[in-house]
Amino acid sequence: MITIVAKSIVKEGKLEEFKVLTKEMIEESRKEEGCLSYNLYQDVHNDHILTFIEEWKDMEVIDLHNASEHFTRIVPQMKSLREPGSEVNLYQSIS
Amino acid sequence: MITIVAKSIVKEGKLEEFKVLTKEMIEESRKEEGCLSYNLYQDVHNDHILTFIEEWKDMEVIDLHNASEHFTRIVPQMKSLREPGSEVNLYQSIS
Numbered sequence: 667m668i669t670i671v672a673k674s675i676v677k678e679g680k681l682e683e684f685k686v687l688t689k690e691m692i693e694e695s696r697k698e699e700g701c702l703s704y705n706l707y708q709d710v711h712n713d714h715i716l717t718f719i720e721e722w723k724d725m726e727v728i729d730l731h732n733a734s735e736h737f738t739r740i741v742p743q744m745k746s747l748r749e750p751g752s753e754v755n756l757y758q759s760i761s
Numbered sequence: 762m763i764t765i766v767a768k769s770i771v772k773e774g775k776l777e778e779f780k781v782l783t784k785e786m787i788e789e790s791r792k793e794e795g796c797l798s799y800n801l802y803q804d805v806h807n808d809h810i811l812t813f814i815e816e817w818k819d820m821e822v823i824d825l826h827n828a829s830e831h832f833t834r835i836v837p838q839m840k841s842l843r844e845p846g847s848e849v850n851l852y853q854s855i856s
Contacts, residue, residue, distance in 0.1 A: 668805065669802055669814070671766055671768075671812065671814070673766075673850070688856070689856075692856050705854055705856050706854070706855050706856035707764055707852030707853060707854055707855065708852060708853055708855045709850050709851065709852055710763065710820075710851045710852065710853055711851065715850060716855075717766065717850065717852060719764070719766070719814065725805075755768070755804050755810060755812065756804065756805045756806065757802030757803060757804055757805065757812060758802060758803055758805055759800055759801070759802055760801050760802065760803045760811075761783070761784075761787050761800050761801035
């Protein structure tokens with residue numbers, strides 16, 4: 667299993683627009699084969715930090731996710747609403 | 762529920778020493794009241810990035826965790842083995 671943590675720092679004034687995009691990403695991603703969970707979190711101290719925590723079966727299904735119609739359409743729109751410093755990490759559990 | 766994502770970039774040559782500390786943190790934290798999960802992840806592209814993803818009942822149990830003997834003893838040791846750029850976020854689920 668692979669866990670993705672994708673942290674976005676959303677530009678001032680763009681939070682609601684960004685959230686609309688995340689809603690579609692969540693709905694579409696959860697339908698994908700091999701998506702075990704796909705959830706969005708908001709920082710309790712800074713509401714402009716929004717982070718996806720996602721669990722996927724393996725790297726193969728992540729490659730399919732990254733090539734999907736919804737990913738390739740929505741991610742560029744999300745990027746235009748983010749500050750620099752946003753980050754994505756792919757993890758394996760070791761405990 | 763509060764989800765904590767605590768990402769460490771471990772100094773070159775300090776990975777095994779850091780992992781020994783994480784082992785004790787995990788064991789002790791999982792015993793705490795209100796700790797729903799406490800897991801360690803390693804970045805698949807950079808083995809020096811180690812991230813805890815933790816689920817806690819509420820802010821009150823996190824305050825107790827932060828004041829615990831094991832936290833106040835082990836975290837400073839972990840900090841001495843980390844690069845700048847390590848980060849901790851506290852999140853609420855919004856999806």
